[in-house]
Amino acid sequence: GDSVTQMEGPVTLSEEACLTINCTYTATGYPSLFWYVQYPGEGLQLLLKATKADDKGSNKGFEATYRKETTSFHLEKGSVQVSDSAVYFCALSGSNSGYALNFGKGTSLLVTP
Amino acid sequence: AAGVIQSPRHLIKEKRETATLKCYPIPRHDTVYWYQQGPGQDPQFLISFYEKMQSDKGSIPDRFSAQQFSDYHSELNMSSLELGDSALYFCASSLGADTQYFGPGTRLTVL
Numbered sequence: 768g769d770s771v772t773q774m775e776g777p778v779t780l781s782e783e784a785c786l787t788i789n790c791t792y793t794a795t796g797y798p799s800l801f802w803y804v805q806y807p808g809e810g811l812q813l814l815l816k817a818t819k820a821d822d823k824g825s826n827k828g829f830e831a832t833y834r835k836e837t838t839s840f841h842l843e844k845g846s847v848q849v850s851d852s853a854v855y856f857c858a859l860s861g862s863n864s865g866y867a868l869n870f871g872k873g874t875s876l877l878v879t880p
Numbered sequence: 881a882a883g884v885i886q887s888p889r890h891l892i893k894e895k896r897e898t899a900t901l902k903c904y905p906i907p908r909h910d911t912v913y914w915y916q917q918g919p920g921q922d923p924q925f926l927i928s929f930y931e932k933m934q935s936d937k938g939s940i941p942d943r944f945s946a947q948q949f950s951d952y953h954s955e956l957n958m959s960s961l962e963l964g965d966s967a968l969y970f971c972a973s974s975l976g977a978d979t980q981y982f983g984p985g986t987r988l989t990v991l
Contacts, residue, residue, distance in 0.1 A: 801979075856923075869925070
């Protein structure tokens with residue numbers, strides 16, 4: 768079945784450092800790919816998405832490119848802020864799963880001043 | 881913009897009791913999904929509805945049931961609660977198969 772694998776955390780970075788969180792997927796067909804962010808004690812917020820190969824999603828300085836050849840959707844940000852501290856979930860959605868989201872295990876990010 | 885509303889936000893129950901969680905989707909959204917997130921875990925899909933009909937089923941226990949009503953709100957009914965049911969329960973809504981937007985969640989604690 769469809770699945771998502773993302774790098775284990777926690778990841779600790781200093782403010783203004785570069786961020787990459789790796790995400791790879793296994794799916795039949797052509798899923799849509801998402802990054803959701805969960806701040807402490809809060810719900811899941813959509814960060815960005817891409818619906819087809821070579822699409823780049825971007826929001827709030829974060830970006831990720833849908834790479835079909837490497838089945839990847841890595842999350843990147845050039846300069847992180849303390850306020851970016853949260854748990855980041857990579858997810859996919861496709862017709863095989865009735866469009867329910869299939870999440871990775873989540874990566875906890877802590878940014879220190 | 882209006883968001884997904886879930887109630888209650890917190891719920892404490894004893895073992896073997898029942899609980900009902902409610903979800904009010906974003907206006908004009910016709911699809912509702914329920915997810916369960918255990919402590920330190922990723923959200924797991926439970927069940928979904930499209931146009932008031934069940935559209936897909938995930939890892940939902942037989943003790944749980946859900947429905948979507950004519951006004952598109954949804955309720956998740958949980959019976960014979962167990963300690964392991966303690967979790968965050970999220971509802972998400974979408975327009976058809978489009979992007980899902982999540983509510984703030986209901987934190988259920990079973991004692």
